[in-house]
Amino acid sequence: xxxxxxxxxxxxxxxxxxxxxxxxxxxxxxxxxxxxxxxxxxxxxxxxxxxxxxxxxxxxxxxxxxxxxxxxxxxxxxxxxxxxxxxxxxxxxxxxxxxxxxxxxxxxxxxxxxxx
Amino acid sequence: xxxxxxxxxxxxxxxxxxxxxxxxxxxxxxxxxxxxxxxxxxxxxxxxxxxxxxxxxxxxxxxxxxxxxxxxxxxxxxxxxxxxxxxxxxxxxxxxxxxxxxxxxxxxxxxxxxx
Numbered sequence: 001x002x003x004x005x006x007x008x009x010x011x012x013x014x015x016x017x018x019x020x021x022x023x024x025x026x027x028x029x030x031x032x033x034x035x036x037x038x039x040x041x042x043x044x045x046x047x048x049x050x051x052x053x054x055x056x057x058x059x060x061x062x063x064x065x066x067x068x069x070x071x072x073x074x075x076x077x078x079x080x081x082x083x084x085x086x087x088x089x090x091x092x093x094x095x096x097x098x099x100x101x102x103x104x105x106x107x108x109x110x111x112x113x114x115x116x
Numbered sequence: 117x118x119x120x121x122x123x124x125x126x127x128x129x130x131x132x133x134x135x136x137x138x139x140x141x142x143x144x145x146x147x148x149x150x151x152x153x154x155x156x157x158x159x160x161x162x163x164x165x166x167x168x169x170x171x172x173x174x175x176x177x178x179x180x181x182x183x184x185x186x187x188x189x190x191x192x193x194x195x196x197x198x199x200x201x202x203x204x205x206x207x208x209x210x211x212x213x214x215x216x217x218x219x220x221x222x223x224x225x226x227x228x229x230x231x
Contacts, residue, residue, distance in 0.1 A: 042221055042222075043160070043221040045218040056213075056218055058218060094217070103217045104150065107159040
């Protein structure tokens with residue numbers, strides 16, 4: 001158990017719908033990263049938040065958005081869902097400072113999204 | 117941006133043998149290289165990592181080596197056991213500003229250890 005939690009574990013929805021994935025980082029971690037894992041694209045970085053602020057975007061579609069709340073949990077919002085959005089979505093957390101030994105990322109169990 | 121290539125994509129070994137997985141990266145500024153193990157349907161689990169100021173790191177049966185000049189790093193697993201069977205991912209990272217250390221992953225290696 002990494003100490004990172006994600007809900008829900010599974011999500012089945014229809015095309016065009018909107019869903020919200022939730023992530024709670026390890027206690028004390030300020031950084032939350034979101035990654036998408038699919039068979040064809042592998043593990044890809046989506047977005048990074050540090051202490052409530054967006055710090056970097058990767059291959060994230062405009063239909064997707066995220067935020068990190070004052071209690072440091074994060075939510076990933078996926079809208080106008082398409083079949084190709086079906087994937088495993090992981091969040092990872094780290095302490096996030098520039099100090100040595102503080103940048104390791106620990107992954108949550110993931111949310112498996114199926115769009116029908 | 118960074119690009120990480122990983123080989124082989126599949127690797128089958130006999131229990132007790134060694135396994136080696138190799139990765140190359142493109143961005144010479146990358147300075148942090150973790151390895152993750154992912155069992156089917158589970159989360160990626162950090163198993164070992166190495167920073168650019170170190171050439172080799174070992175943790176029991178697992179070791180990682182880094183060649184900064186050639187921009188490649190490798191995972192070595194000795195005395196493999198069936199429970200080592202999983203998909204292994206290498207990744208590269210650097211401080212991209214604002215405390216961002218996003219990981220760029222290789223495509224993964226499916227390791228099968230046959231009893």
